[in-house]
């Protein structure tokens with residue numbers, strides 16, 4: 001049994017992590033912290049559904065006190081907040097899964113350009129492993145620091161990886177069009193996220209400038225073994241959770257739908273959380289919500305020589321906390337599916 005500490009326990013990522021860890025047979029939550037402005041509050045007073053299930057206090061972060069209480073730490077914190085905290089937990093000999101972008105980039109200059117902050121521990125970028133198990137399982141197993149991927153990059157990279165790594169698509173013309181539920185912006189999102197702005201509305205945002213774009217390009221470039229640039233447009237869906245991504249990929253040779261699906265099936269044949277759908281079946285958000293699954297469907301438009309790939313994930317599970325638990329399972333030598341076997345039946 002490992003003792004797990006959660007920093008950022010009161011946020012959406014932290015809350016979802018609590019939900020998953022409560023049913024994990026080999027992990028016990030023993031410490032939690034958030035931005036509490038000096039207050040010490042029972043977590044069930046903040047998240048009432050936990051009444052009778054988790055009787056732990058949540059307070060401001062004190063690293064020295066927290067490292068005494070747990071062995072494995074999840075930092076579900078905003079970008080830049082994790083930056084200084086990760087080295088402190090590592091120095092105390094703890095394993096860390098960081099939810100933010102602070103340790104996702106190989107090159108500190110890319111991070112500094114897109115996040116507008118100086119990276120204070122660039123030496124750790126060499127050591128941090130990008131926590132996408134479908135691509136980096138072996139490295140994750142040996143790591144002490146995981147940079148948990150962004151939610152949009154998870155859906156995009158999983159949808160592009162098989163055809164890209166087989167050299168079957170043009171690397172100059174990848175288009176990713178993603179639609180996310182509102183929880184992707186966290187519990188305290190900014191302007192434009194209130195009920196009246198979201199309900200009965202649908203809009204694109206951060207066009208040609210979303211911070212997840214360089215993260216996708218880093219991972220796709222590694223798979224293609226050359227620099228890849230992609231066009232990425234995020235949209236805000238009036239639902240609480242889930243991301244559906246539509247990818248437009250130009251095939252380098254004529255292929256039938258079944259041939260492209262066979263490439264996906266082969267690439268993901270041993271993956272516990274990737275489901276490649278049958279021909280003419282396409283993913284829907286309701287079928288992955290609350291689960292750690294990524295569903296993928298594809299169809300070739302033979303008139304244009306383009307394959308259209310659809311991927312769906314739950315931004316809070318495979319896009320954040322579920323993937324974090326999957327990474328913990330791999331890092332700790334547990335069964336990778338432990339605590340993550342939920343399926344979605346009713347939307």
Ligand SMILES: NC(=O)c1ccc[n+]([C@@H]2O[C@H](COP(=O)([O-])OP(=O)(O)OC[C@H]3O[C@@H](n4cnc5c(N)ncnc54)[C@H](OP(=O)(O)O)[C@@H]3O)[C@@H](O)[C@H]2O)c1
Nearest residue numbers: 008010011012013034035076077099100184186187315320
């Ligand atoms: N939401 C998603 O779908 C998603 C998906 C993938 C990755 N992520 C990443 O996961 C991280 C957390 O996202 P989220 O959506 O859970 O955000 P959130 O709902 O805004 O929660 C952030 C949490 O961090 C705490 N916090 C903020 N500043 C702090 C500080 N200085 N010291 C201690 N705690 C502090 C907050 O405490 P208070 O509530 O007390 O302010 C809250 O518990 C972010 O880096 C985000 O980019 C999120």
